[in-house]
Amino acid sequence: MTDQADQSRRNFLYIAAGGLGAVAAGAAAxxxxxxxxxxxxxxxxxxxxxxxxxxxxxxxxxIQWQGKPVFVSNRTPELLAQLDGHDDMLKDPNSxxxxxxxxxxxxxxxxxxxxxxxxxxxxxxSCTHLGCIPLYKPSAGRKEWGTAxxxxxxxxxxxxxxxxxxxxxxxxxxxxxxxxxxxLMPYKxxxxxxxxxx
Amino acid sequence: xxxxxxxxxxxxLALAMPGFASANEEHGPALKHAEIDLTDQEQIRRGLTxxxxxxxxxHSAKYVTYxxxxxxxxxxxxxxxxxxxxxxxPLTAGLITELTPEDAKVSxxxxxxxxxxxxxxxxxxxxxxxSLMTGFxxxxxxxxxxxxxxEYFPGKRIAMPDPFSWLGHDEADTKQxxxxxADVAAFLAFISDPHQNERQAIGKWVVGFLILLTLxxxxxxxxxxxxxxx
Amino acid sequence: xxxxxMQTKLFAWVxxxxxxxxxxxxxxxxxxxxxxxxxxxxxxSLALLVLVLQIVTGIFLAMYYKPSAALTYGGYxxxxxxxxxxxxxxxxxxxxxxxxxxxxxxxxxVVYMHIGRGLYYGSYKEPRELLWIIGVVILLIxxxxxxxxxxxxxxxxxxxxxxxxxxxxxxxxxIGEYLxxxxxxxxxxGDPTLNRFFSLHYLFPLLLAAxxxxxxxxxxxxxxxxxxxxxxxxxxxxxxxxxxxxxxxAFGVGVFLTIYCYVVFFNPQMAGYFIEVDxxxxxxxxxxxxxxxxxxxxxxxxxxxxxxESKLLGVIAMGGSLAILFVLPFLDRSKVxxxxxxxxxxxxxxxxxxxxxxxxxxxxxxxxxxLKLVGQIATAYYFAFFLLLPFLPMVEKTKPEPEGI
Numbered sequence: 001m002t003d004q005a006d007q008s009r010r011n012f013l014y015i016a017a018g019g020l021g022a023v024a025a026g027a028a029a030x031x032x033x034x035x036x037x038x039x040x041x042x043x044x045x046x047x048x049x050x051x052x053x054x055x056x057x058x059x060x061x062x063i064q065w066q067g068k069p070v071f072v073s074n075r076t077p078e079l080l081a082q083l084d085g086h087d088d089m090l091k092d093p094n095s096x097x098x099x100x101x102x103x104x105x106x107x108x109x110x111x112x113x114x115x116x117x118x119x120x121x122x123x124x125x126s127c128t129h130l131g132c133i134p135l136y137k138p139s140a141g142r143k144e145w146g147t148a149x150x151x152x153x154x155x156x157x158x159x160x161x162x163x164x165x166x167x168x169x170x171x172x173x174x175x176x177x178x179x180x181x182x183x184l185m186p187y188k189x190x191x192x193x194x195x196x197x198x
Numbered sequence: 199x200x201x202x203x204x205x206x207x208x209x210x211l212a213l214a215m216p217g218f219a220s221a222n223e224e225h226g227p228a229l230k231h232a233e234i235d236l237t238d239q240e241q242i243r244r245g246l247t248x249x250x251x252x253x254x255x256x257h258s259a260k261y262v263t264y265x266x267x268x269x270x271x272x273x274x275x276x277x278x279x280x281x282x283x284x285x286x287x288p289l290t291a292g293l294i295t296e297l298t299p300e301d302a303k304v305s306x307x308x309x310x311x312x313x314x315x316x317x318x319x320x321x322x323x324x325x326x327x328x329s330l331m332t333g334f335x336x337x338x339x340x341x342x343x344x345x346x347x348x349e350y351f352p353g354k355r356i357a358m359p360d361p362f363s364w365l366g367h368d369e370a371d372t373k374q375x376x377x378x379x380a381d382v383a384a385f386l387a388f389i390s391d392p393h394q395n396e397r398q399a400i401g402k403w404v405v406g407f408l409i410l411l412t413l414x415x416x417x418x419x420x421x422x423x424x425x426x427x428x
Numbered sequence: 429x430x431x432x433x434m435q436t437k438l439f440a441w442v443x444x445x446x447x448x449x450x451x452x453x454x455x456x457x458x459x460x461x462x463x464x465x466x467x468x469x470x471x472x473s474l475a476l477l478v479l480v481l482q483i484v485t486g487i488f489l490a491m492y493y494k495p496s497a498a499l500t501y502g503g504y505x506x507x508x509x510x511x512x513x514x515x516x517x518x519x520x521x522x523x524x525x526x527x528x529x530x531x532x533x534x535x536x537x538v539v540y541m542h543i544g545r546g547l548y549y550g551s552y553k554e555p556r557e558l559l560w561i562i563g564v565v566i567l568l569i570x571x572x573x574x575x576x577x578x579x580x581x582x583x584x585x586x587x588x589x590x591x592x593x594x595x596x597x598x599x600x601x602x603i604g605e606y607l608x609x610x611x612x613x614x615x616x617x618g619d620p621t622l623n624r625f626f627s628l629h630y631l632f633p634l635l636l637a638a639x640x641x642x643x644x645x646x647x648x649x650x651x652x653x654x655x656x657x658x659x660x661x662x663x664x665x666x667x668x669x670x671x672x673x674x675x676x677x678a679f680g681v682g683v684f685l686t687i688y689c690y691v692v693f694f695n696p697q698m699a700g701y702f703i704e705v706d707x708x709x710x711x712x713x714x715x716x717x718x719x720x721x722x723x724x725x726x727x728x729x730x731x732x733x734x735x736x737e738s739k740l741l742g743v744i745a746m747g748g749s750l751a752i753l754f755v756l757p758f759l760d761r762s763k764v765x766x767x768x769x770x771x772x773x774x775x776x777x778x779x780x781x782x783x784x785x786x787x788x789x790x791x792x793x794x795x796x797x798x799l800k801l802v803g804q805i806a807t808a809y810y811f812a813f814f815l816l817l818p819f820l821p822m823v824e825k826t827k828p829e830p831e832g833i
Contacts, residue, residue, distance in 0.1 A: 006421070006424070009421060010418075010421050010422065013414060013417055013418040013421055014418065014429070016414045016418075017411070017414045017415050017418050017678070018429070020407075020410065020411045020414060021411065021678075023407075024407065024408070024411060027404075027407075030520075031519075031520030031523050031524060032484070032488055032520075032524070034519040034520050035488055035491070035492075035518055035519050035520050035521055035524055036488075036491065037519055039492070039513065039517040039518040039519060039521070040269070040516070040517040040518075040519075041263075041290065041513065041517040042517075044263065044265050044289065044290045045290055049288070258501075258502055260501055260502050260504070261512050261516060266516075292501075294501070309503070311502075311503070311709075312502035312503065312504070314512070315512075315708040315709075318697070318705070318708040319705060319706070319708030319709045320705065321700075321705055352718065390708075391515070391522075392516060393515070393516070393522045397522060397523070397526075397693055398693060398694060400523075400693065401689065401690070401692075401693025401694055402693075404689050404693060405686060405689050405690050405693065405694075408682065408685050408686040408689055409686055411682050412679065412682030412683055412685075412686055415675070415678050415679040415681075415682045416679050416682070418675055418678075418679075419675050419676050419678075419679040422671055422672065422675050423672060423675075423676070425672075426463050426667055426672065428463070428464075
């Protein structure tokens with residue numbers, strides 16, 4: 001520590017070493033934090049292929065997508081007819097509360113169906129209340145379901161956990177604890193009946 | 199100081215020494231050198247074709263997925279090409295042969311090894327694969343039937359029948375067969391450690407940066423130690 | 429910079445509740461160190477650095493590693509598959525795994541240099557006997573930890589290495605068989621072995637961290653030895669640890685990291701020394717690889733084991749070769765510490781270093797008649813070195829030590 005020049009050189013070296021060291025430490029954190037994000041094979045499994053022709057008329061299947069359950073229902077013309085006439089019972093008949101999947105296919109007329117092909121309905125099978133899987137109760141009225149559903153039941157899903165109700169397009173019915181319609185996810189048809197979900 | 203660096207150097211030499219020694223211990227002739235370039239996309243793609251056309255008749259490479267064939271920039275074939283290769287297999291499936299382990303046992307007496315890690319898992323690596331492919335000969339002692347005699351294979355008797363029909367091939371085809379063998383060796387070397395090119399690319403920056411940091415620390419050490427009187 | 433931090437209000441708040449200022453003063457800024465330490469004294473801080481690196485990389489690997497020997501397609505296992513998933517699919521998994529694998533070897537390089545320095549300069553002598561003994565405990569735990577860790581990829585070398593080493597314990601009379609079963613959790617190395625080795629591989633480094641704390645504490649009580657090996661009394665021959673040795677250690681860290689990263693990024697398998705070729709072949713309990721040898725850092729002891737016809741004698745000799753390190757401070761009766769002033773000791777200790785390298789070479793190579801003889805001679809010298817130490821002062825004429833440093 002003899003003179004001014006020495007002192008300033010020393011300060012410069014301190015700052016340079018500290019700065020480079022900080023950069024090194026920051027860069028070293030990147031691979032470690034990066035490693036905790038989903039791995040390539042997990043991401044590759046983010047898409048699910050499914051052949052909707054395997055769902056029989058009027059039936060519902062539950063498939064897996066990204067580890068979550070997904071409903072695929074095949075709606076007959078009768079079931080599709082049950083979608084009309086109860087808009088006043090719905091919290092959000094046109095699915096406007098949440099920006100829906102894709103404006104491309106969510107045209108004015110199929111807001112009612114909430115699907116690309118009206119007969120095949122595909123949605124995430126988790127109740128928007130607390131994530132239970134709702135039960136499928138497609139026929140209208142109380143005949144098959146008893147008092148679990150209201151008298152003017154249009155057919156749809158009933159969540160066993162806290163009683164949320166959805167119609168056959170999984171639009172939530174007034175009075176349910178669930179805040180939103182069942183979520184839709186992006187999907188597209190790669191052939192007549194094959195869909196790629198995700 | 200010099201003394202210790204000598205000792206250190208000696209230790210490293212001693213570490214390296216057995217490497218040469220054990221290479222010589224291996225029985226059989228010296229391996230033929232495989233001309234491979236893991237940055238050569240064309241060669242790796244040709245190797246992929248050899249792999250799917252020839253090797254995959256019996257062998258799998260289960261750690262490589264069809265999707266990987268598109269995603270690794272070193273291969274980077276198109277979705278259409280992948281679709282053609284995979285048939286009805288999902289994109290996320292590994293390259294798995296249609297020969298079942300049971301059938302393989304009946305036909306060849308053993309299950310052919312998975313080739314995902316064959317280059318890392320054999321002494322000589324890519325050169326071993328290359329030598330093996332071009333090493334089928336006629337056994338002069340007559341003990342091993344043609345097609346099973348390969349002097350690069352430990353014990354010289356290999357269950358795998360001459361995949362390229364190297365034994366008795368036409369002189370005119372030699373170049374092509376050697377090229378095929380080198381190509382498939384390149385492909386297998388790549389899939390043994392698919393991030394190796396990326397690793398070396400990042401490594402240049404890392405090591406370069408550390409050299410700079412070390413130089414600064416060295417100057418700082420010299421500077422601060424000026425205080426210490428000897 | 430440290431001064432600036434220590435003047436803040438926040439620091440004062442912490443200091444009143446922890447006595448941090450006193451700790452920093454007594455352990456860093458006013459901790460006296462002989463001013464003449466050479467670069468061989470850098471390896472202690474480097475060992476600490478590698479320990480931290482191993483623990484950090486290990487924790488992240490454990491997020492994806494699965495200790496299961498259940499078979500999967502192609503003769504692989506769940507454990508092997510999970511390692512390959514880390515190498516191929518996990519973001520930067522290849523980097524973290526190579527850092528860990530190379531780190532294991534780097535740990536031993538650094539620690540062996542550290543031990544060699546202690547031997548040469550007599551750092552194990554009074555008053556540092558306990559410091560040395562704690563160090564030997566650290567070495568043993570490290571070797572155990574490395575051995576447990578090597579099983580985890582469940583490759584051929586993992587499997588057969590673990591088989592051979594657990595087989596050794598079977599050689600002990602009476603308890604041998606039980607000890608072997610206790611280690612394996614079965615009659616052969618298998619799924620239970622893999623699970624307990626994973627558990628212990630996670631535990632041992634944490635033990636290490638604690639014992640290293642004790643090692644450093646013991647050091648700070650007795651203070652550093654120095655190349656002259658003499659006690660340093662006058663204050664002008666000592667300097668404060670911070671900033672002088674912190675910066676010198678930082679420079680050492682820079683050199684080390686440069687070499688380490690070069691290996692990690694450009695040659696992580698180190699031609700089969702750091703990750704053996706056969707370990708890329710999945711474990712097969714029906715087929716032993718043509719040539720099996722432990723990883724390089726265990727080969728000297730492996731040679732000692734192989735040098736005896738009787739399995740029991742071999743095991744005892746191997747155990748003894750490590751155990752004898754504990755009593756080294758009491759075997760060496762000379763009052764002079766540093767090899768610089770002990771001509772005969774100096775010759776013997778340099779020969780000992782060469783001897784360990786020869787033992788390592790023999791242990792790594794395929795067995796042959798010549799190498800076996802060489803190994804036996806080297807083993808004999810290994811023990812002779814320690815056993816001759818008590819008698820050395822009778823014949824050795826030490827050189828006069830300097831007054832100061």
